[in-house]
Each structure stands twice: as C-alpha cells, then as structure tokens.
Amino acid sequence: MPCPYCNHSGSSKSYLPSTGFNDKIFRYVKCDNCEVVYITPLPEQSDYYKMYPPDYQQGVDRTILPDPYKKLSGLRFSYGVQFDLIKKHFKGSPRMLDYGCGNANFLLNASAHGFTCDGVEFNQEHVDILKKEIPTSKFYTINEFLNSPQVTYDIIRLSNVLEHLDTPVETIRAIVGKLNPGGLLLIEGPIEMNTNLAMLSRKLYFKLKNISKGGYIADHTPTHITFTNSTNQLRFFSQFELLPLEFKTQESPWPYPNSFSSASGVGGKVKALIAKISIFVSSSFTGWGNTFIYVGRKK
Numbered sequence: 001m002p003c004p005y006c007n008h009s010g011s012s013k014s015y016l017p018s019t020g021f022n023d024k025i026f027r028y029v030k031c032d033n034c035e036v037v038y039i040t041p042l043p044e045q046s047d048y049y050k051m052y053p054p055d056y057q058q059g060v061d062r063t064i065l066p067d068p069y070k071k072l073s074g075l076r077f078s079y080g081v082q083f084d085l086i087k088k089h090f091k092g093s094p095r096m097l098d099y100g101c102g103n104a105n106f107l108l109n110a111s112a113h114g115f116t117c118d119g120v121e122f123n124q125e126h127v128d129i130l131k132k133e134i135p136t137s138k139f140y141t142i143n144e145f146l147n148s149p150q151v152t153y154d155i156i157r158l159s160n161v162l163e164h165l166d167t168p169v170e171t172i173r174a175i176v177g178k179l180n181p182g183g184l185l186l187i188e189g190p191i192e193m194n195t196n197l198a199m200l201s202r203k204l205y206f207k208l209k210n211i212s213k214g215g216y217i218a219d220h221t222p223t224h225i226t227f228t229n230s231t232n233q234l235r236f237f238s239q240f241e242l243l244p245l246e247f248k249t250q251e252s253p254w255p256y257p258n259s260f261s262s263a264s265g266v267g268g269k270v271k272a273l274i275a276k277i278s279i280f281v282s283s284s285f286t287g288w289g290n291t292f293i294y295v296g297r298k299k
Contacts, residue, residue, distance in 0.1 A: 001040045004168050004226055005236050008033035011040075015203050016227070017210065019218040022047050026222045034235065037193055037227035042166045051223055054125040060133045061105040064112050072105075073258060076159065076188040076291040077250065079109050085295050086115075086155055089245050090184055094154035099145075099175060100161035104130055107137060118153075120145045146174050153178060157186045163224045169239070176240050179298040185242060188293040194229040196251055196288050197278035230287050233294075242296030249289035251282040 002009045010032035018027045024047070026039045043051065065072075069080035086094065093116065098107050101119030110117040118138040121127050130139040145151060156175055165171050176185060193199065210216050228236070230249055237244060253275035257263035263272040282288035 001042065003031035003034060003036055004038050004042075004166065005036040005228075005232065006031060006034040007169075014227075015206050015210075017206055017216050017218045019220050019222050021219070021222055022050050025217065028227070034232045035193070035229070036232050039222050039225055042225065043222065047222075048122070051221055052122055054123055056123070057103045057121070057126055059103060059129065060108075061103040062108055063105060064109055068109065068113065071252075074160070074254070076190070076252065077248075077293045079106060081293070082106075082157070082186060082188070083110070083113055083115075085186065085246060085293070086184065089295060089297065090154060094184075096155040096157065097145075097153040097178075099156055099158045100164075101130070101139075104134055104137075106157070106159065108134070111137070145178070151178065152180050152183075154180050154183045155186065156183070159188050160190075162187055162189045163192075163226050163228075166225050168226065168236070172240060176242060176298060181298060183298045184245075185296045185298070186294070188291065190224075190227075190254070190290060191229055191233055191249065191292050192224070192227040192290060194249065194288065194290055194292075195285075196282045196290055198251075198256060198274055199290065201274050201278075230289075230292060233292060237294055237296060240296070241299045243299055244294070244296050246295035247292065249287055249292050251279045251289035252291055253279065254290065 003011065008031055011029040012032060014028045014030040014037045016028035016037065018025050026041070028037055028039055030037045065079060068083060069078045071078040096110060096115050096117040097120060098117060099120045101107050101121055104119060107117045107119050119130060120140050120142060121130065122142060124141050127139050127141050156179055162168060179185060234247055253272070256271040256275035257268050260269055260272050263269045
C-alpha cells in the first residue's frame with residue numbers, strides 16, 4: 001500500500017507492533033521516502049463504525065472554561081492559545097468551522113468568546129444530536145460539508161483529526177478549497193515520531209518486547225492512521241495552496257499519564273516519571289516535542 005502522505009510505494013517495518021482489531025491484523029510500516037509511519041491495510045467502513053460508534057463522543061460537553069488557557073486533557077494546545085492565533089492572523093469577525101468537532105466543547109467555548117462557529121462530524125447520528133442540542137450552530141456530516149459548494153468559511157480548525165484520515169492529502173486539499181480567500185487553516189495534533197525522550201523510551205520498550213515475544217501483536221484500536229515528525233509534517237503542508245504562518249511544537253505527557261496521582265501501578269508511575277523528565281529535556285532542544293500546531297493562510 002502506498003504512503004498516505006507522499007504516495008511512495010516502498011516501506012519497511014517500523015518499531016511499532018502490529019495490532020489486532022475487528023478480526024484483522026494491522027501492521028505499522030515506515031515510508032522509505034518521507035519516513036511517515038502508517039498502518040496497512042487501511043481501515044474499511046466497518047472498522048470505522050466500530051472505532052467511532054454513535055456514543056464515541058459521549059454527547060455534548062457544555063463546559064465553558066473560566067480560564068481558556070488551561071489545557072484540557074487530550075488537547076494539544078489550549079483554547080486560549082488557539083483563539084489568540086486566530087485573532088493574530090485574521091482581523092474582523094470570522095466564520096469558523098470545527099472539522100471533527102466531537103462533543104462540541106471547543107465550538108461552545110469559541111461561541112462564548114465571540115466567534116461564530118459551526119461543526120462537522122463523521123457519524124450521522126451524532127450530527128443529529130448536535131443539531132438538536134445546539135440549534136444556534138450549523139452541523140454537517142463530512143459528505144454534506146465537502147459536497148456543498150456554497151458552504152465556505154474564514155477559519156477551519158482540525159484538532160486531533162489529521163492523524164485519523166486515511167486520505168489526508170485529498171481531504172486537506174478539499175478542506176482548503178472550502179476556505180474563503182485569505183482564510184486560515186488551523187491544525188493541531190500529535191507528532192508521535194518526533195524526537196523526545198518518551199518516544200525513545202517507547203521505541204526501546206517495543207524492541208525489547210518484540211525480542212522477548214517474537215511476533216508480538218497488540219490489541220489496541222488502530223485509530224491513528226499516520227505517525228509523523230515535525231519535518232515530514234511541515235513537508236506535508238507545503239503541497240497545498242497555503243502560506244505558512246505558524247508551526248510550533250510542544251511536549252505533553254500524552255500518551256503517558258498526566259501525573260503520578262492519575263497513574264495506576266508501578267508501570268504507570270514509571271511512565272509518568274518518564275513523561276516529566278521528557279518534557280524537561282525537550283524544553284532545552286528546539287523542535288523536540290510530541291505535539292504541533294500549524295496555521296496557514298489560503299493563497
């Protein structure tokens with residue numbers, strides 16, 4: 001299977017173990033050209049519905065954060081940081097779309113800070129729930145949004161979405177096409193293959209596990225299709241009609257526990273310690289970290 005990022009057909013086995021899901025084995029390979037790690041085979045429609053059932057988003061989260069700069073668990077960069085980047089690069093009152101809006105918490109917080117924000121989600125049943133629960137915003141399925149030429153926005157945001165796309169080039173090109181002239185694309189997400197101490201520790205762990213248990217197969221849900229670093233992630237964005245404005249990396253404890261108190265068992269405590277040391281070490285090296293945020297302006 002060719003690489004989802006560069007379409008190159010050559011690949012080699014990555015250090016990530018294969019995983020079993022939905023009666024299939026998914027392998028992780030590394031592109032010989034751009035070095036993106038991706039799963040093969042790609043999930044099919046039946047896999048996606050099992051990965052993202054109607055209750056996956058757990059309804060609507062109406063929590064309005066008193067401090068938008070407090071980063072929520074699982075969020076790469078705080079809402080406040082994202083709001084500031086939008087205001088920095090777009091003057092006026094933009095119409096915003098949250099592509100992959102999930103439980104709509106970002107959308108509701110954006111609305112509370114004066115933005116007009118609509119949403120897109122994968123599952124029709126969840127979209128119906130969002131329409132009913134938040135009638136002040138518009139919601140679309142992916143197909144509805146991409147196949148409605150008249151629907152365009154000044155800002156389109158993707159948070160923790162890019163790594164889930166099986167056709168990232170085609171999808172981002174289509175999304176850029178839905179931006180108004182001069183509009184902004186804001187994307188944040190993981191760069192799991194970027195250099196940091198936590199990544200190196202996982203790499204060593206999986207190599208040792210494979211040696212001790214030849215042919216080791218994990219059992220996690222393969223929701224992430226691609227695994228990138230800062231170099232190939234930036235190269236990916238360069239192929240679109242976008243003027244790059246921002247690209248920042250930052251390290252978070254994820255995927256390790258956020259704190260010792262939230263870690264279970266000795267193994268969890270060790271992971272939490274590795275995360276803390278890794279964050280400290282990464283602060284001394286430019287470009288280290290496991291998350292990124294990108295802002296580009298449509299040319």
